[in-house]
Amino acid sequence: MRIWAFIIPILFILMISGCQQGVEQAKITLYTDKAEAFQYKESDPHQEKITVALASVISPKASLSKYDYLLEYMESQIGEKVEIVQRQTYQEVDSMLKTGEVDFAFICSLSYVIGLEKGYIVDVAAPVVNGKPLYHSYTIVNQNSPFEALDDLKGKRFAYTDPYSYTGRLSMLSQLEKRGETSEKYFGKTYFTYSHDYSVKAVELGIVDGATVDGAMFDQLLATDPELSTQIRIIGTGEEAGTPPIVASKKVDLQKVDKFSSILFELQSHAEGRELLKELGVDRYVPINQQDYQVIKRDLYLLGEGL
Incomplete structure (x- = not known):
């Protein structure tokens, strides 16, 4: 059974990126299982x-x-x-x-x-x-899209994971900066999914044209769900950093x-x-x-x- 069977599609909140000062954030409701505080086991509040x-x-x-x-x-x-x-x-x-x-x-x-x-x-x-305490980001697109490189995503819809994610955002900001570009000017619209697998799903469903995700996480998803390779292509990687x-x-x-x-x-x-x-x-x-x-x-x- 594909991993996505456990992630029912209506499933994630994409938030238009607030990278640009003064831009109002909007929401597209796509998921309902937003994480809340979770207590693993009930415990006495006075217990260590x-x-x-x-x-x-x-x-x-x-x-x-x-x-x-x-x-x-x-x-x-x-x-x-x-x-x-x-x-x-x-x-x-x-x-x-x-x-x-x-x-x-x-x-x-x-x-x-x-x-x-x-x-x-x-x-x-x-x-x-x-084998390494290092990882890097993948830039991914839908397998059926015409996009072959980051150049092809200029003006397109792009998903970040979290404002404070290296592979899910900062790595891409760095790649754009080396081109003399900024996220606000390069992409048509940017979104936050707050989950790497939600970013993958957003690309698979065509909600966005591309995304940047944790490469190690994506490799694990692919090992669990080989069919994913028929839906998603990797068109670039970011610089390695500590896991x-x-x-x-x-x-x-x-x-x-x-x-x-x-x-x-x-x-x-x-x-x-x-x-x-x-x-x-x-x-x-x-x-x-x-x-x-x-x-x-x-x-x-x-x-x-x-x-």
């Missing part, structure tokens, strides 16, 4: 617990099921209740890390660089995918951070851990190499004053 935030980089239900077993395992190893908090955007998760409302989070590489720059996060771990890491709020006790990190690093050393990694599409977790994110740090200025 660990909170872990997820941004819905893939559709909310798929995003939750993807990490469900990992966090259940973390709970068993740490000996404290784990509460999952799911949010639709990276900015919401970033805000919760900043205030200490959540202890840990799975975030985007761009959010990681911003958090380091502003000093409110601590390194936990980075995933190695396909989306796991981080902790700076307000979290460092002993707890070390414990969380150690459990992740040791997953590859036993059968149950290797099965969890397989479920996540991750080879293993490793310490974060901050140098892997320099390309993102270099391009932060492209986000403008909204940073």
Whole structure:
């Protein structure tokens, strides 16, 4: 059964990009399963617990099921209740890390660089995918479209994932900047889908002409759903950067951070851990190499004053 059977088409909110100052945002309602706070297991409010935030980089239900077993395992190893908090955007998760409302989070590489720059996060771990702790964006179009390169998308409808996504936005802004272009002037209309798989679906359905998405995520979708290759073509890639890491709020006790990190690093050393990694599409977790994110740090200025 194709993965899209689990993502009923009427399914995502595309928001016209507010990159240009003063442009009013409009909505096209295409999905109804917008992520809300989700508590993994009911717990006594007075009981010690660990909170872990997820941004819905893939559709909310798929995003939750993807990490469900990992966090259940973390709970068993740490000996404290784990509460999952799911949010639709990276900015919401970033805000919760900043205030200490959540202890840990799975975030985007761009959010990681911003958090380091502003000093409110601590390194936990980075995933190695396909042998490398690096990934890049894909520019995708519909298989039946005439588009062969980014040049062909000038003046067309284009989907971004999230304002604070590297592969889902900043990578494309960088590619355009190297051409002496801006997103506002280059594309006819831009949208935010707030989920990489929703961006893929928007291209498949012809709602937009092209999109920029997480290449590692797209490869996983393709492995799950080979038929997708008959619907979508990749016409370009962005520059490599460090994979989306796991981080902790700076307000979290460092002993707890070390414990969380150690459990992740040791997953590859036993059968149950290797099965969890397989479920996540991750080879293993490793310490974060901050140098892997320099390309993102270099391009932060492209986000403008909204940073």
